[in-house]
Amino acid sequence: MSSLTAATRFSVLDRSRTREGGTNAQALQDTVRLAQELEGLGYHRFWVSEHHGVPGVAGSAPTVLAAAVAAATHTIRVGTGGVMLPNHQPLVVAEQFGVLESLFPGRIDMGLGRSVGFTDGVRKALGRGKDDADDFAVQLEELLGWFRGTSATGVRARPAEGLTVPPFVLAMGEGAAIAARAGLPMVIGDLRNRERMQRGIDHYRAHFRPSPWASEPYVVISGTVAVAATPEEARRLLIPEAWSMAYSRTHGTFPPLPPAERVEALAMTAREQGLYESGLAGHIAGTEEQVAHELETVLKETGADEVLVTTSTYDREALLESYRRLATITSG
Secondary structure, eight states, rough: OOHHHHHHEEEEEEBBBBTTTOHHHHHHHHHHHHHHHHHTTTOSSSEEEESSSOOOOOOHHHHHHHHHHHHHHHHSSEEESSSEGGOOOOHHHHHHHHHHHHHHTEEEEEEEOOOOSSHHHHHHHHHHGGGGGGGGHHHHHHHHHHHHTTTOOOOOOOTTTTTOOEEEESSTTTTHHHHHTTTTEEEETTTTOOHHHHHHHHHHHOOOOOSSSOSSOOEEEEEEEOOOHHHHHHHHHHHHHHHHHHHHHHHHOOOOOOHHHHTTTOOOOHHHHHHHHHHSSEEEEEOEEEEHHHHHHHHHHOOOOOEOOOOOOOOHHHHHEEEEEHHHHHOO
């Protein structure tokens, strides 16, 4: 176990993935229970995500779910990974996080992304278009202004004004440049494309402007990490999500997670097989020793301050065991 890994914060993003045969309610309840379990294991943050109209994801309202998670825990930081700002009015987002911070002071994070709905139907239902993502930097500035009381409208965001809720930018595409200009901490993925991730980190550090929110760059790298007793067991953890991604690319809809054994018995088309194999590749997966070595390598390469683990799988107990094993690697 390296001192570098032990000195790095480890956090978790849970997407509230639905499982075959399960319900949306079960997926959300599982998210809250997972947060409680991870708090006991010493993880730093627990974040939830925003998805709309996706059969495989129950988490559509991250600030609501974050409130449930924070109410069920005591010490772990709770936040969003993220609220997709183009889908919302910045004032409303500021109000929501102001309420969260007022109820759970000193524990709330505001992770913000620039994605809009994945399909034309979802974007239409949200009243948004693809181009709305281009306004993210302006929306971000407006949102932060509500906390500082600098809105030109004369309106005051209550209870947000005067509160400090740490903002993070989810950096996909232009996100690294936006995070740097705004002087905010950045979350960047994924671990499967290390070169692209490193380019984003380098750009962010080179162009970072100190702000009232952060005096220096803060880099969170995100991706899938799976730990098990054997490499084969760790790889099986990756199978349900890899197949769901392959299915979404070939059928246009992102399904609930299937059991690994069902996926292994499937007869796939050549295109499905290629996407599936691609979905299994590049993650950090293996035994404690293998994962510890890989984590040390990626932390040396990136200089990251924190790792946000985003693993999803069908077998909830195996997922929790993976997080238990990871905690033994990272706790020193």
